[in-house]
Amino acid sequence: MAEPASVAAESLAGSRARAARTVLGQVVLPGEELLLPEQEDAEGPGGAVERPLSLNARACSRVRVVCGPGLRRCGDRLLVTKCGRLRHKEPGSGSGGGVYWVDSQQKRYVPVKGDHVIGIVTAKSGDIFKVDVGGSEPASLSYLSFEGATKRNRPNVQVGDLIYGQFVVANKDMEPEMVCIDSCGRANGMGVIGQDGLLFKVTLGLIRKLLAPDCEIIQEVGKLYPLEIVFGMNGRIWVKAKTIQQTLILANILEACEHMTSDQRKQIFSRLAES
Amino acid sequence: MAAERKTRLSKNLLRMKFMQRGLDSETKKQLEEEEKKIISEEHWYLDLPELKEKESFIIEEQSFLLCEDLLYGRMSFRGFNPEVEHWCIFQKLMLQMNAKHKAEEVEDETVELDVSDEEMARRYETLVGTIGKKFARKRDHANYEEDENGDITPIKAKKMFLKPQD
Numbered sequence: 001m002a003e004p005a006s007v008a009a010e011s012l013a014g015s016r017a018r019a020a021r022t023v024l025g026q027v028v029l030p031g032e033e034l035l036l037p038e039q040e041d042a043e044g045p046g047g048a049v050e051r052p053l054s055l056n057a058r059a060c061s062r063v064r065v066v067c068g069p070g071l072r073r074c075g076d077r078l079l080v081t082k083c084g085r086l087r088h089k090e091p092g093s094g095s096g097g098g099v100y101w102v103d104s105q106q107k108r109y110v111p112v113k114g115d116h117v118i119g120i121v122t123a124k125s126g127d128i129f130k131v132d133v134g135g136s137e138p139a140s141l142s143y144l145s146f147e148g149a150t151k152r153n154r155p156n157v158q159v160g161d162l163i164y165g166q167f168v169v170a171n172k173d174m175e176p177e178m179v180c181i182d183s184c185g186r187a188n189g190m191g192v193i194g195q196d197g198l199l200f201k202v203t204l205g206l207i208r209k210l211l212a213p214d215c216e217i218i219q220e221v222g223k224l225y226p227l228e229i230v231f232g233m234n235g236r237i238w239v240k241a242k243t244i245q246q247t248l249i250l251a252n253i254l255e256a257c258e259h260m261t262s263d264q265r266k267q268i269f270s271r272l273a274e275s
Numbered sequence: 276m277a278a279e280r281k282t283r284l285s286k287n288l289l290r291m292k293f294m295q296r297g298l299d300s301e302t303k304k305q306l307e308e309e310e311k312k313i314i315s316e317e318h319w320y321l322d323l324p325e326l327k328e329k330e331s332f333i334i335e336e337q338s339f340l341l342c343e344d345l346l347y348g349r350m351s352f353r354g355f356n357p358e359v360e361h362w363c364i365f366q367k368l369m370l371q372m373n374a375k376h377k378a379e380e381v382e383d384e385t386v387e388l389d390v391s392d393e394e395m396a397r398r399y400e401t402l403v404g405t406i407g408k409k410f411a412r413k414r415d416h417a418n419y420e421e422d423e424n425g426d427i428t429p430i431k432a433k434k435m436f437l438k439p440q441d
Contacts, residue, residue, distance in 0.1 A: 036333075063332065064333075064334060065332065065333050066333075066334045066335075066336055066341060067333055067334070067335050067336070068336055068337075068338075068339070069336075069337055069338070069339060069342070071335075072335065073333045073335055076333075078333070087342065089342060089343075099336075099341055099342050101339075101342045110337075112337050112338045112339075113337075113338065114338050114340055115338065115339075115340070116347075116348045156401060156405065164348070164349060190349075194356075195394070195397070208339060208343060208345065211346045211348065212343065212344075212345065212346075213344050213345075215346075218346075218350070221352075222350075222353070223352075225353065226352060226353035226354060226355035227351075227352050227353070227355055228351045228352070228355045228356045228359060229349075229350050229351075229352075230349045230350075231348035231349075231350075232348065233339070233348070240355070241355075
């Protein structure tokens with residue numbers, strides 16, 4: 001009688017940690033703890049006398065694991081902080097362990113270092129532009145962080161312009177800073193986004209889905225007519241086509257494709273291709 | 276009376292340099308050790324058990340770039356913006372895709388690389404301003420002063436000397 005009660009209590013409390021390997025692809029909720037592969041054997045039921053020795057031998061040769069967005073380090077385990085599906089990527093080469101992360105959905109963007117985002121210039125004060133990126137604070141962008149910019153040769157940036165840049169500093173303690181050049185000093189496609197076009201907002205998950213290497217949506221969209229798209233990791237997309245109508249069609253497709261199945265999408269594309 | 280009682284010198288005095296010149300090396304060493312003992316006892320130390328540093332092998336990263344191989348965010352299709360297609364990291368892929376299309380539909384559409392008239396007019400407008408700034412003399416810079424918002428304000432009338440009327 002005592003056993004079922006204790007098991008029920010445990011399952012209610014949710015204190016049993018699951019192995020990360022078994023939960024891949026499943027939905028995880030915040031507060032769950034996940035065990036990494038090396039620890040499963042050590043904490044398995046019924047330890048033999050040899051187990052403690054093998055644990056010590058392994059402790060020196062532990063593999064480095066990266067815990068990505070949605071996960072946190074909690075002692076030796078991973079603690080889930082966002083609800084979504086658990087994903088894992090095997091290491092390509094070099095240091096092992098791989099990457100674990102939670103594939104979640106949200107609309108609010110939190111600046112992360114290295115992300116390419118679309119920002120709107122809101123103010124110009126001295127040598128710094130204040131750029132709204134959708135985060136809690138406007139990011140600062142120095143006028144020297146453009147390709148070929150010197151103290152005398154200032155970039156032609158006005159308030160209200162769209163900027164495509166990446167973050168160099170982005171943490172919870174400091175104001176985010178962005179630049180429009182890479183480490184070599186080349187623009188690489190970053191900088192002021194040209195005139196006209198349409199800027200609209202989507203969820204962050206859709207951006208990642210569209211930028212996946214094997215995304216069919218982008219390939220199909222590119223076949224329709226000449227166009228230009230810029231994706232910002234902060235949920236903003238800028239599109240431009242030759243006529244306003246084409247631009248609006250494109251914006252509608254991209255907004256709607258989040259909730260469409262692939263069949264519905266193909267229907268729409270075939271209809272567009274005909275007209 | 277004075278010869279019976281040997282005057283005793285204090286420890287500090289005996290530790291002084293001029294008093295130690297006549298001593299043997301052994302007594303000198305002993306005195307040094309005693310000094311060191313006194314000094315080390317005066318030092319403070321924490322009476323805690325030794326904590327082993329846990330080497331953490333889990334690295335926290337908040338960026339999605341490590342997790343998924345995402346494409347570069349700026350794309351252009353069918354030659355709409357040749358500069359972007361040139362800059363694009365996967366430019367070969369794009370050009371291949373576009374090349375396939377160009378080969379198929381060369382008859383239907385000619386790729387327009389001309390800039391529209393409106394864009395041309397806009398570019399000249401800004402160009403005149405920026406090049407003019409370069410060749411303007413220091414005094415003329417006042418004409419090109421920019422507002423807080425970066426707009427070039429209209430040229431104000433120059434202040435000349437006004438002769439007083441009596």
